[in-house]
Structures are given as structure tokens and as C-alpha cells.
Amino acid sequence: MTEAKQLQFAYNGTDRRGNKVKGVISAPSAAAAKVLLRKQGMKTASVKPKGKEINLSFGNKVGSEDITIFVRQMATMMKAGVPLVQAFDIVADGLKKPEMQKMVRQIRDDVSAGGTFGSALRAHPKHFDDLFCSLVEAGEQSGALETMLDRIALYKEKNESVKKKVKSAMTYPITVLVVAAVVTAILLIKVVPTFEELFSSFGADLPAPTKMAIAASEWMQSSWLFILIGIGACGFAFSQGMQRSESFKHSVQRLSLKLPVFGKIFDVSAIARYCRTMSTTFAAGVPLVDALESAASATGNIVHESAIMQIKEDVSSGTELNVAMRHQPVFPVIAVQMVAIGEQSGALDTMLEKAAIMFEEEVDSLVGSLTAMLEPMIMSFLGVVVGGLVISMYLPIFQIGQVV
16 A cells, blocks of 8 residues: 655644644645644644745755754743644744745654654754754653753754854955955956056066066966866865765865864864763763764764774773773873763763863864964965065066166
8 A cells, every 4th residue: 555645735723822823734635634733733724735936045955053043942942831743833933944944844744643753853864863863762752852952952052153163263264365365366467467568668677576476467367267267176176075085084184183273173172072962962861882972973073083983992891981081192181081080970971061161162262362363474474465466566666766
């Protein structure tokens, strides 16, 4: 017997409290949709097949920040005593992205049909990983779903905060360098040729810096298309390599830890994610070995991931966590000591959370220090490049003025 095809139906009506509601529900027929809505305690005024929508807006892709907002709102609704299915409707109505609204309503329909929250999330593996689903299932089984959602929301918020700080550390210098490259290209392609025509009428030998600037301008004018194609090809090859080649991706991750200043930020942020993940999973009752596996994938760097997987093997054979961590040089002494205190006192999740907070604050401090250090360096670089070009163009004029 084949399974009935699920169709989308738009409905509007009133809920148990008499509030007007509207939305979209999946069902094999309009009659089945009405039955599902009645089970949810809704009095429907109309149920109509949902027509296809043409979405002309951009930036509707569901990202990790959208998931974080969704979890926080669900946690707030549950703590306020709002029933789970109704909480989905309230949250979905407040979301801006159509794709996110659609996903939340699909999750609601799955839960309304008798499924668990965890199983409904597993139908969307692209946005909810195994760790996320396992924590929600643990919350459902223990009867403390609202507490677990609050814990997951805090975990996601902290991780997003660390990611944003690392991105900001990379974005500032890259943006300034790109602007410097564009300004330099404009000067070489548009401004320098104008001066070159002026200098040709002088009939005198030009200074060396001016000759270099003119030569660079001529090269840029003849090769600008090839330069753009080359930059685009390198960018495309890099992105494809990161997506398709694990060995290339791992090589980049290893190299990133060796970069001056930036490497320290990447290292500390990975340790912060490790401590935060371990704290959240261990407090939720996840076995230590399983928690280590989740933490390994959360670090975002193959060096730390390999170290944590080795710790997992050591812990599986009976070694204490702090002893196993001590054998891996990627973990600082303070992290090992705090884990040791947590194991001895029986409050490992609490100590891991304190360690996570400490390393997250260190990431914030490192990013602030990097910004303060880069600002004068970047300004000096811009002054040398742009100022050097301008001066090289005015040198012949200064020489003529001195002769006159």
C-alpha cells in the first residue's frame, strides 16, 4: 500500500482561546487537514489548497543564527507554559524568512500527527545536527523539555557569539585590504595615464619612482581582465577545495593555527567551543564518551578534533578526562586543571561552563587587541601604497619647479 501524498493547505480559524489563527498544514486531503486541526483544538473557518508562491526576495536561506533565534523563542514559550504545538504557531508567525516559517510549520505538523519533537527535528538534518536532536529527545524523555531548550539556546547563542568575534577579526583587515586594492587599481588605470600624457610633453628624464608607477599602470591596463579572472578562479578553486576535499580543508585548518595572532584566536575559540559543548551535553546526562564525540565535531578544526577523538579512546579505556587531556598539547594547563577540579568535586559540567566563559572572554580580548594592533599597521600600509603613488606622480612637477 502506497503512502498518501502530502499536500499543503492554507487554513484560518480560531484556537481554544478564541484567538484568530492562520497558517499552512500538510495533509493528504482537505478533510484530513480539518481533522488534524480539530485535534489541535482549532475551529477552522476555511481550508484551501495552498498555491505555489513565487519568491523574489533574496537572503532567505536558513542559517545557524535563525536556528538560534528559533530555539530561544521556543524555550521562552515553553517556560511561559504555552503548549508545544501552539508555541510553534506563535514562533512561526514572528519569523521573517519564508523558508524558516515553512520548516517550523512542518515540524509542527509532524508533532501534531503524533511524532516527538526530536523525531520532527531529525527530518531536517541540514539545520539540526545529531547533538541538537539528541538533547531535545533527552529533554522530552526526562520531562524537562523547557529546561533543555533553554540550555540548548544558551549553547547556540554562545557558539554564535564566538563565531561572530572570529569573523570580525578576519573581516576588518580583509575589507581594508580590498578597499586599498580597489583604490590602487583605480589610480593605476585612470589617474596615472593622465599624468603620463602630461609627462610626455616635458621631454625630460623622469624619476625612478615615476617610471615604476607608469610601468605598473601600463601592466594593469593591459592585464586587468586576466587579473580579475585569476582572482575569481583562485577564489572559486579555494571554496570548491574546502567543500570537496577533506585533505585540503584539513591542511587549511592546520595552517590557520600557525598564523600570527589569528592562529591564537582560532585556537582559543576551538577550545571555548569544546568546553561549552562538553558542559551542555554532560549536564544533559549524555555519557562522557558520546559528549566527547559531539565536542570533537563542534570545534571546527581538525587538530582539535583529532586530539579530542584520542581523548575519547583514552576515556573509553578507563582514563580520567583530565589525564587524557593532559596528554594532548592543544589544551592549555588551566583547562586541564579546571577539568581535574570538576572531576574531583563531582561538578564537571559547572567547571566546564566556567572554563567556556573564561575562554570566550579571552577570544573577545584577543579580537580587541588584534583590532587595536592592526589599525595603525593598515593605515601605514595605505599611506605607503596610495601616498607613494601620488608622490611619484608629483615628483616630475616638483623637479621642473626647482629648475625654473
